[in-house]
Amino acid sequence: MTPATGWRSAPGGAWTCKEFAVLECLLASGGRVVSAEELLERAWDEAADPFTTAVKTTIRRLRAKLGDPPVIHTVREGGYRIGEP
Numbered sequence: 001m002t003p004a005t006g007w008r009s010a011p012g013g014a015w016t017c018k019e020f021a022v023l024e025c026l027l028a029s030g031g032r033v034v035s036a037e038e039l040l041e042r043a044w045d046e047a048a049d050p051f052t053t054a055v056k057t058t059i060r061r062l063r064a065k066l067g068d069p070p071v072i073h074t075v076r077e078g079g080y081r082i083g084e085p
Contacts, residue, residue: 015065018043022058026072026082035079 015023021043026034036055040048048054059080063072073085 016058016061018054018058019062019065022055023062026080029081031081031083033075033078033081038079 022039025039025042037050039055040050040052043058044054059072059074063070066072071082073081073083075081
């Protein structure tokens with residue numbers, strides 16, 4: 001898997017470096033919930049605005065590219081994780 005291609009066909013086009021970095025963080029978590037703050041720290045630089053919607057936007061684009069069934073799940077007041085709901 002590279003930033004340009006995913007393991008699923010991505011109808012939305014090539015993957016961005018941020019999308020790949022967020023996906024890599026989620027996969028490395030082993031099913032653990034990863035907070036938006038942790039994703040922001042790990043996939044963006046230290047100058048990233050903590051009030052940005054960049055994580056939400058990137059997750060939305062990843063979900064669209066990964067297709068159905070959804071593999072990225074939102075955990076209310078917790079963050080995001082990959083796996084069964």
